[in-house]
Amino acid sequence: MSAIKQKKIQEHYDTIADVYDHHYDQRRGRCYYTHLSTYVMNALPQSGKLLDIGCGTGLFVERYIVDGRSAVGLDISRRMIERARRRCGECDYTVGTGEKIPFYDNSFDAITSLLVFSYVRDPEAMMSEAYRVLKPGGAIAICTLGKKLLTRGIPAIYHISEKMNVNHVVMKNFGERYYDREEMHELFNHAGFSDIQVKWCSFAHIDMIDPLFFLAQKIEPFVEKCVPQLAYNICISGKKPQK
Numbered sequence: 432m433s434a435i436k437q438k439k440i441q442e443h444y445d446t447i448a449d450v451y452d453h454h455y456d457q458r459r460g461r462c463y464y465t466h467l468s469t470y471v472m473n474a475l476p477q478s479g480k481l482l483d484i485g486c487g488t489g490l491f492v493e494r495y496i497v498d499g500r501s502a503v504g505l506d507i508s509r510r511m512i513e514r515a516r517r518r519c520g521e522c523d524y525t526v527g528t529g530e531k532i533p534f535y536d537n538s539f540d541a542i543t544s545l546l547v548f549s550y551v552r553d554p555e556a557m558m559s560e561a562y563r564v565l566k567p568g569g570a571i572a573i574c575t576l577g578k579k580l581l582t583r584g585i586p587a588i589y590h591i592s593e594k595m596n597v598n599h600v601v602m603k604n605f606g607e608r609y610y611d612r613e614e615m616h617e618l619f620n621h622a623g624f625s626d627i628q629v630k631w632c633s634f635a636h637i638d639m640i641d642p643l644f645f646l647a648q649k650i651e652p653f654v655e656k657c658v659p660q661l662a663y664n665i666c667i668s669g670k671k672p673q674k
């Protein structure tokens with residue numbers, strides 16, 4: 432992905448920062464986000480300091496800090512961070528990119544990134560930076576749209592939506608990239624992470640109409656377990672080995 436696309440992503444999120452949360456604060460959005468953030472949360476330690484890359488409006492850090500844990504949010508969009516400060520003022524925030532993390536080596540006990548990795552221009556750089564700033568023994572968990580039959584058509588839909596000026600918080604052509612299980616595993620492995628686990632999650636999509644969403648939600652556990660090729664988010668976790 433070119434630098435131009437990254438600027439486009441940043442400008443887009445600056446523009447939609449005030450409406451981003453509407454998507455997730457209504458019932459369907461809350462169910463969807465709770466579902467995928469639970470996958471991420473389950474891979475994290477019970478205590479310690481978290482870095483959330485692409486923290487957006489702070490939805491995940493807000494959830495993480497409830498048990499007295501601390502968190503820092505990093506995002507390329509200044510306006511998304513302004514919203515995060517308002518939503519969850521107990522955390523620290525920094526404007527910057529996951530590909531060049533502005534923190535010292537071994538600073539965090541955990542690293543997360545939700546719904547961001549498909550935008551990242553240089554995934555190897557982000558993984559190596561995540562490894563650098565994570566403490567030995569620390570955990571990382573990423574959740575992103577996976578490369579699947581169901582997601583293959585999404586770039587074309589985004590492209591058409593943009594041409595038709597469809598007003599949707601994420602339906603823009605950013606040249607997003609989706610990954611399959613093997614690609615994510617290789618990225619984690621190459622960066623040096625161990626204990627790598629890959630899970631598929633989500634079948635009930637936030638953009639489905641209500642009756643369909645709640646039907647999909649009912650069969651979601653079955654789909655994730657028995658037909659994972661129909662689940663569309665991929666959640667990968669790993670650990671930085673102790674020295």
Ligand SMILES: C[S@@+](CC[C@H](N)C(=O)[O-])C[C@H]1O[C@@H](n2cnc3c(N)ncnc32)[C@H](O)[C@@H]1O
Nearest residue numbers: 444485486487506507508528529545546547550
């Ligand atoms: C779909 S939103 C997800 C926000 C948040 N993680 C959540 O779960 O609601 C994507 C976010 O990633 C940020 N982003 C995109 N590319 C990034 C990068 N390379 N480094 C840091 N943040 C990035 C965007 O500015 C935006 O806030």
